[in-house]
Amino acid sequence: MSETGTPPTAARSPDMTVTTADKTGARTSEAADVITGARERIDSLDDRIIGLIQERMAVSAVIQEARITSGGRRVNLSREMEVLDHYREALGKPGTALAMTLLELCRGRV
Numbered sequence: 195m196s197e198t199g200t201p202p203t204a205a206r207s208p209d210m211t212v213t214t215a216d217k218t219g220a221r222t223s224e225a226a227d228v229i230t231g232a233r234e235r236i237d238s239l240d241d242r243i244i245g246l247i248q249e250r251m252a253v254s255a256v257i258q259e260a261r262i263t264s265g266g267r268r269v270n271l272s273r274e275m276e277v278l279d280h281y282r283e284a285l286g287k288p289g290t291a292l293a294m295t296l297l298e299l300c301r302g303r304v
C-alpha cells in the first residue's frame with residue numbers, strides 16, 4: 195500500500211483499472227461501482243443542503259431586517275439557544291457545532 199492509500203498493482207484485481215482504484219479506494223470493480231454511485235447521491239444531497247442553507251440565510255435576513263428596522267437588535271440569544279437545542283437533540287454534540295456554524299452564516303447579512 196502506498197502512502198496515498200492506492201493499492202500496489204499486484205493488489206488490484208485483474209478487472210480493475212488503475213484509475214477506478216485510485217479514485218474510490220476500492221479493491222474490486224463491484225465495490226468501486228457502489229462507491230461511485232453512492233458518491234453521486236452524496237454530491238446531489240450536498241447541492242440540496244447548500245440550497246437549503248442559502249434559503250435559511252435569506253429567511254433569517256428578513257427576520258433580522260424587520261427587527262433592526264423596528265429599533266431592535268440583530269441578534270436574539272434566547273432564540274439562538276432554541277436553535278442550538280433543536281440541533282443537539284436531533285444530532286447530538288456535533289449538532290451543536292453544526293448549528294453554531296449555521297448561525298454564523300445567517301447572522302450579519304443585512
Ligand SMILES: C=C(O[C@@H]1C=C(C(=O)O)C=C[C@H]1O)C(=O)O
Pocket residue numbers: 253254255257258268269270271273274277296297300301
Ligand atoms: C432569525 C432570527 O434572528 C437571528 C438569527 C437566528 C437564526 O438564523 O436562526 C436566530 C436568532 C437571531 O440571532 C430570529 O430571531 O429568529
